[in-house]
Amino acid sequence: MYLNRYEEAMLRGDYGDAIARAMQVIVRVGDVLKADKLIEIETAHIAGASYLTIGDPGLEYLEDLAKSNVKFRVFTTVNPVGIDVLNDWGMDREFISRQWRIINALRSMGASLWLTCTPYEYLRIRPRTYHAWAESNAVAYINAVHDAWTEKLPGPFVVLSALVGRVPRYGLYTLNGRVPTHVVRINGGQVINNPLIAGLLGRKIAEEVGDGKPYLVARFNGNAVIKQLLASYATYSPHAFMVIDGLTPNYREYFSMIDKPEEIDIDINDIIRNTGVKGQDFDAVFLGCPHYGVDEIMTVINYVRGRGFKRAKKPIYIATTPFVINSLNQSIINMLRDSNIHLVLTTCPVVSPFLKSVGVNTVATESVKQMYYLPKMVGINYISCNGIECLDMAFNE
Numbered sequence: 001m002y003l004n005r006y007e008e009a010m011l012r013g014d015y016g017d018a019i020a021r022a023m024q025v026i027v028r029v030g031d032v033l034k035a036d037k038l039i040e041i042e043t044a045h046i047a048g049a050s051y052l053t054i055g056d057p058g059l060e061y062l063e064d065l066a067k068s069n070v071k072f073r074v075f076t077t078v079n080p081v082g083i084d085v086l087n088d089w090g091m092d093r094e095f096i097s098r099q100w101r102i103i104n105a106l107r108s109m110g111a112s113l114w115l116t117c118t119p120y121e122y123l124r125i126r127p128r129t130y131h132a133w134a135e136s137n138a139v140a141y142i143n144a145v146h147d148a149w150t151e152k153l154p155g156p157f158v159v160l161s162a163l164v165g166r167v168p169r170y171g172l173y174t175l176n177g178r179v180p181t182h183v184v185r186i187n188g189g190q191v192i193n194n195p196l197i198a199g200l201l202g203r204k205i206a207e208e209v210g211d212g213k214p215y216l217v218a219r220f221n222g223n224a225v226i227k228q229l230l231a232s233y234a235t236y237s238p239h240a241f242m243v244i245d246g247l248t249p250n251y252r253e254y255f256s257m258i259d260k261p262e263e264i265d266i267d268i269n270d271i272i273r274n275t276g277v278k279g280q281d282f283d284a285v286f287l288g289c290p291h292y293g294v295d296e297i298m299t300v301i302n303y304v305r306g307r308g309f310k311r312a313k314k315p316i317y318i319a320t321t322p323f324v325i326n327s328l329n330q331s332i333i334n335m336l337r338d339s340n341i342h343l344v345l346t347t348c349p350v351v352s353p354f355l356k357s358v359g360v361n362t363v364a365t366e367s368v369k370q371m372y373y374l375p376k377m378v379g380i381n382y383i384s385c386n387g388i389e390c391l392d393m394a395f396n397e
């Protein structure tokens with residue numbers, strides 16, 4: 001694999017042992033993947049920073065790295081961690097303290113501690129720029145919505161990529177690696193405007209396309225719906241890559257490059273028919289996978305206003321970001337809390353014990369990604385609900 005002089009110097013150890021070791025891994029992986037060269041990335045997004053998932057080995061690895069005084073060479077953000085940095089939700093003190101050690105190690109290496117899985121909502125990401133991102137929903141989002149280029153990378157590999165500011169050029173980092181293989185058309189005509197249906201559609205596309213790359217012909221109403229489509233699709237797809245007709249920048253170019261595609265028709269009405277609430281009992285509603293942005297929180301605020309600021313009978317937990325909290329007046333946050341709606345910051349139920357800490361064993365959720373991970377990762381059961389219906393269930397229970 002070709003290396004320029006700066007990359008050779010990093011590999012030789014001119015910039016310290018930690019950088020040399022990081023380069024050794026990047027180059028080795030690049031050789032295995034038959035990459036022809038390294039490419040410069042603009043941003044990195046680290047996932048796998050929860051103490052629940054990486055435990056003491058991950059904590060010690062990151063602390064050792066931080067002690068070597070090494071710094072990230074590119075703008076680097078971090079996925080949700082195991083704790084809400086503003087509220088302990090009754091979680092174990094030792095867990096919280098070890099999580100803070102991970103956060104502090106990443107901070108000292110220069111990470112921006114957004115602690116969200118939706119960094120794309122706060123960055124101006126330009127088409128055809130290179131990134132090293134690990135969170136699958138975010139990978140799918142910037143590929144499909146911005147035509148920004150990243151593979152779905154493992155979390156530890158992103159840490160090393162951020163240290164040297166490089167990734168090997170292979171797969172989705174090449175135009176040939178991004179050519180769709182399947183044209184997926186949605187029958188039924190209607191614009192998809194429902195988060196649960198979008199999520200189920202994402203799973204269906206991943207199941208139909210398998211190892212291929214879809215060119216999706218469908219119409220969606222709003223960013224919240226596209227987030228659910230891509231989060232679910234990325235959960236089930238090995239690539240977390242699709243082109244969406246009329247939405248992905250350069251979609252015409254991608255379409256023109258497709259050679260003998262497999263054609264798949266999906267009847268959206270089949271999906272809609274299967275979206276009734278499954279099961280009955282639930283302890284709380286969970287929303288915010290991927291993290292809710294301001295628009296999605298506004299929908300909830302308007303709903304509560306429509307309900308005359310009554311209190312929900314079951315608690316509603318919504319995962320969101322520091323940006324959203326900072327943009328809301330405290331009186332709005334208090335009003336939501338009085339309505340039994342709780343904003344949860346910087347974390348996610350599948351990498352945190354917080355739902356169990358507040359006594360929740362079964363949630364109602366619209367997120368197909370949560371449905372996949374909650375039972376496996378934290379032993380929480382789910383029932384599915386459908387957009388506004390999730391709020392209705394909590395208020396009408």
Ligand code: F3S
Binds near residue numbers: 137288289349370373
């Ligand atoms: Fe984000 Fe967790 Fe969902 S990281 S995409 S809220 S599973």
